[in-house]
Amino acid sequence: xxxxxxxxxxxxxxxxxxxxxxxxxxxxxxxxxxxxxxxxxxxxxxxxxxxxxxxxxxxxxxxxxxxxxxxxxxxxxxxxxxxxxxxxxxxxxxxxxxxxxxxxxxxxxxxxxxxx
Amino acid sequence: xxxxxxxxxxxxxxxxxxxxxxxxxxxxxxxxxxxxxxxxxxxxxxxxxxxxxxxxxxxxxxxxxxxxxxxxxxxxxxxxxxxxxxxxxxxxxxxxxxxxxxxxxxxxxxxxxxxxxxxxxxxxxxxxxxxxxxxxxxxxxxxxxxxxxxxxxxxxxxxxxxxxxxxxxxxxxxxxxxxxxxxxxxxxxxxxxxxxxxxxxxxxxxxxxxxxxxxxxxxxxxxxxxxxxxxxxxxxxxxxxxxxxxxxxxxxxxxxxxxxxxxxxxxxxxxxxxxxxxxxxxxxxxxxxxxxxxxxxxxxxxxxxxxxxxxxxxxxxxxxxxxxxxxxxxxxxxxxxxxxxxxxxxxxxxxxxxxxxxxxxxxxxxxxxxxxxxxxxxxxxxxxxxxxxxxxxxxxxxxxxxxxxxxxxxxxxxxxxxxxxxxxxxxxxxxxxxxxxxxxxxxxxxxxxxxxxxx
Numbered sequence: 001x002x003x004x005x006x007x008x009x010x011x012x013x014x015x016x017x018x019x020x021x022x023x024x025x026x027x028x029x030x031x032x033x034x035x036x037x038x039x040x041x042x043x044x045x046x047x048x049x050x051x052x053x054x055x056x057x058x059x060x061x062x063x064x065x066x067x068x069x070x071x072x073x074x075x076x077x078x079x080x081x082x083x084x085x086x087x088x089x090x091x092x093x094x095x096x097x098x099x100x101x102x103x104x105x106x107x108x109x110x111x112x113x114x115x116x
Numbered sequence: 117x118x119x120x121x122x123x124x125x126x127x128x129x130x131x132x133x134x135x136x137x138x139x140x141x142x143x144x145x146x147x148x149x150x151x152x153x154x155x156x157x158x159x160x161x162x163x164x165x166x167x168x169x170x171x172x173x174x175x176x177x178x179x180x181x182x183x184x185x186x187x188x189x190x191x192x193x194x195x196x197x198x199x200x201x202x203x204x205x206x207x208x209x210x211x212x213x214x215x216x217x218x219x220x221x222x223x224x225x226x227x228x229x230x231x232x233x234x235x236x237x238x239x240x241x242x243x244x245x246x247x248x249x250x251x252x253x254x255x256x257x258x259x260x261x262x263x264x265x266x267x268x269x270x271x272x273x274x275x276x277x278x279x280x281x282x283x284x285x286x287x288x289x290x291x292x293x294x295x296x297x298x299x300x301x302x303x304x305x306x307x308x309x310x311x312x313x314x315x316x317x318x319x320x321x322x323x324x325x326x327x328x329x330x331x332x333x334x335x336x337x338x339x340x341x342x343x344x345x346x347x348x349x350x351x352x353x354x355x356x357x358x359x360x361x362x363x364x365x366x367x368x369x370x371x372x373x374x375x376x377x378x379x380x381x382x383x384x385x386x387x388x389x390x391x392x393x394x395x396x397x398x399x400x401x402x403x404x405x406x407x408x409x410x411x412x413x414x415x416x417x418x419x420x421x422x423x424x425x426x427x428x429x430x431x432x433x434x435x436x437x438x439x440x441x442x443x444x445x446x447x448x449x450x451x452x453x454x455x456x457x458x459x460x461x462x463x464x465x466x467x468x469x470x471x472x473x474x475x476x477x478x479x480x481x482x483x484x485x486x487x488x489x490x491x492x493x494x495x496x497x498x499x500x501x502x503x504x505x506x507x508x509x510x511x512x513x514x515x516x517x518x519x520x521x522x523x524x525x526x527x528x529x530x531x532x533x534x535x536x537x538x539x540x541x542x543x544x545x546x547x548x549x550x551x552x553x554x555x556x557x558x559x560x561x562x563x564x565x566x567x568x569x570x571x
Contacts, residue, residue: 006514010523029508030488033526057513065513069520107520108376108551113542114522 003046004063007076009035016080025085039075039085045094052097053104068104069111121332121358121432123325124477127424128183128206131318135177135301139569142302146240146571149233151224153216155241157559160285164552165559167286170236171372171408172212174564177242177301178317180407180425186298187214190250197261199464200420205474207465208424209417211262214244214299215252215291232295239566240303247297252290259287263414263446269462272416272451281446282375283412305564310386311371316405321366322430324403330364332357334433334481335426337419337441338369339411341379341387341538343530345486345510347396348495353435353481354401365402366431368422371563372410375443377516378550381558383541387534394533405429408563415440415447416455420469420476423456427478435481456480486510488528495528519548 009017009026014035017023027038041049046064050056055066071093078092079085093100136142157165175181183206188196192203193211202208216224226232226246234242252258263284264273277284307315316324325333334357336350354362367388371381379387385406392402407425412418418441426434440452448454457480459465459472469475487507489496501507510529518525525535542548 008518008521008523010521030526030528031490031493033528059511059513061509061511063511063514065511065517067517069517072517072521109553110546111520111542111548112522113539113546113548114524116524116539 002043003041003058005039005041006063007037007072007079009037013076020083022083037079037085039090041090045087045090048094068100069107070100070103074100119358123331123430123432124427126182126318126428127476131179131428132182132185133179133319134185134299135304143569143571145243145302146233148231149243150230151226152233152235153224154235158286158289160289165555166282166289166373167410168559169214171410173242173299174408177299179428180318182428184208184212187244187294187296188212189248189296201464207420207469207475209414209420210412213290213294216293216295217291218293221293237562237566240569240571241566242299242301244295244299245297246295250294250296252292252294255288255290259284262287271460271462272448272454273446274448275446277446280444281413282443283414286410286412303566303569305566307564310382311406311563314385314404314406318428318430321405325364325430328364332362332433333364333366333431334362334435335366335368335431336435337422338367338384338388339374339378341383342391342534343510343515344495344528347391348486349435349437349483351397352497353483356433356481362433365397367404368426369406370409370411371406372408373555374411374550376550380541380545380550380554383538387537390533390537391531394531396531411441413441413443415442416451416460419452419455423469423476423478427476431478433479433481435483437483438485453482456482
């Protein structure tokens with residue numbers, strides 16, 4: 001069964017897709033209080049993601065979660081580059097697995113604290 | 117017939133209070149010791165701390181684990197593994213032992229009948245009167261028997277426990293020599309901030325309920341910073357009670373070593389306090405407390421310990437959700453609720469844990485789950501809300517992912533006051549969650565300091 005991945009969108013990310021076709025694909029969660037893209041991932045690609053990142057798991061909603069933070073960042077970059085939520089974006093991510101793993105290795109020691 | 121629910125007696129009939137408050141007596145007891153031992157953390161195979169026995173000593177001596185009085189004898193451990201009962205019949209889930217290596221035993225030179233001084237952070241802390249010295253022949257076997265197996269406990273255990281299960285790792289890494297006997301704290305530790313504000317051992321919690329006029333109190337177990345789903349669980353579960361909803365809602369956080377990805381203890385305890393400071397549950401009805409314990413993540417067994425702790429604290433009710441105190445999918449997700457509703461025969465309980473002889477008297481409130489429903493436009497209870505297709509769940513990993521990305525969460529997920537607590541401790545530790553660096557530093561610092569005591 002196909003899986004899903006949610007890419008959360010804050011104001012910065014929303015600004016980057018403003019005026020593009022992607023804007024129409026912005027989904028909302030929690031009564032419109034949270035914006036996101038929801039990607040449908042076919043079984044083969046889902047398996048590739050699960051195999052590449054040992055922390056990844058499928059939660060009770062059928063969403064792939066617990067991927068490195070860098071994965072989410074790169075996935076957004078690839079979506080913005082492909083201007084699509086299709087297979088091209090996830091292919092782009094799978095082409096950058098080593099880069100994501102390098103970044104993920106540092107994530108267990110340090111994550112930048114947000115300033116509000 | 118009275119419909120009023122009285123406060124339950126402590127488990128075992130009376131509260132253990134094994135703390136010497138008179139410092140001169142403490143010194144005298146310390147002077148009479150045959151040897152002294154510096155308490156150290158139990159480490160996993162990578163050298164990462166997984167447990168510190170000082171937390172067990174604190175929880176035993178301050179009465180959280182009543183009627184347990186100390187490190188267990190071999191016969192008691194065997195009885196627990198077979199029937200989940202102490203030698204005095206009262207139900208209890210886990211072996212609790214003071215373990216050392218053969219080399220350490222040789223260096224100490226102690227034997228049965230000796231009194232051992234236990235030092236913590238270089239200062240006198242407690243004494244152990246040695247009644248028995250016994251060996252753990254096979255720690256891995258002990259770990260398996262502590263939690264069960266799919267073959268022996270088919271009602272609730274789905275798969276064999278292994279090195280990904282923190283509780284199993286604790287028992288697997290125990291040292292082979294057990295010094296069994298009663299503990300007494302002879303030099304009372306003082307809690308470091310922020311823990312100092314939330315220390316309510318059973319005698320004090322019972323007095324605090326009296327002061328607040330609470331007869332009925334429902335406990336919320338936590339190892340998490342509370343999201344809004346947790347908040348609604350607490351509020352809604354508290355509608356139980358007797359003639360009226362529970363007077364008090366107690367949060368009792370488990371403070372100790374946790375698994376990577378859990379929040380730091382400091383954020384957990386202050387995050388819960390932020391719920392009442394923000395008025396989401398008014399402070400007059402809400403109390404935040406903690407127990408020192410390195411979580412075993414033993415789902416139904418852990419829930420039994422939670423019931424004991426909170427009954428000893430004086431709670432009348434305890435809320436239990438699905439996957440209570442669980443990690444992975446080792447246990448059936450409703451294993452805890454099974455223990456409290458009909459029992460688990462293979463653990464020694466043919467009936468609910470509240471219905472067996474020498475069982476518990478705290479009342480379970482088994483809850484399903486809360487989600488956000490965009491149709492109802494509210495946080496909804498799964499057994500009320502019919503919009504199962506539209507529901508949006510408070511998945512823990514989803515929420516952690518959002519936090520890790522540094523996104524300010526919407527109010528419907530985290531109250532702003534609670535999220536600010538996460539950020540406060542994120543800045544402090546350079547990381548929002550437990551990682552090996554946090555765990556190692558925490559095990560140096562611990563939650564307490566001890567006053568000087570010259571002996």
